Amino acid sequence: RKAVVSTQSTGEQQDLVQAAARAYSERLISALTAEKIERADAELQPVLKKMYNLFLVSLLQENLGFYLTNGLISKGGAASLRGDFNRLVAEIAPDALALAEGFGITEEMLSAPIARDWELYNSYDNAGEMERYEDIVRS
Numbered sequence: 001r002k003a004v005v006s007t008q009s010t011g012e013q014q015d016l017v018q019a020a021a022r023a024y025s026e027r028l029i030s031a032l033t034a035e036k037i038e039r040a041d042a043e044l045q046p047v048l049k050k051m052y053n054l055f056l057v058s059l060l061q062e063n064l065g066f067y068l069t070n071g072l073i074s075k076g077g078a079a080s081l082r083g084d085f086n087r088l089v090a091e092i093a094p095d096a097l098a099l100a101e102g103f104g105i106t107e108e109m110l111s112a113p114i115a116r117d118w119e120l121y122n123s124y125d126n127a128g129e130m131e132r133y134e135d136i137v138r139s
Helices: 010-039 045-062 064-069 075-101 131-138
Strands: none
Touching: 010 045, 045 064, 045 075, 064 075
């Protein structure tokens, strides 16, 4: 038998593998999210569905070139994505504070060194320690 030789470089194959893995994980996240929304309290479902749709529109926008090139979305459909995104953001905006509070992020979490100035926090080998960060902030 003859060995099959790929004309693609290792880098191209790696890109394809990573893209397939990302697409698969996005599909799993999407399916699980839809399932959880269906099980959520009825009064939460409308805003959760809007957030879910915002996630899906964002995925379409991120991969728009692929969908257009492969004929999976029309030019008109692609053009409407920005409007869909803006509409969903506007509809979700009144609930933004309550949604953020729903994550249960405490003041202590907000004042963690990495939450304050992540660029400074990562500018040195901090090994997760806060003492050195405090020294840099004070100077």
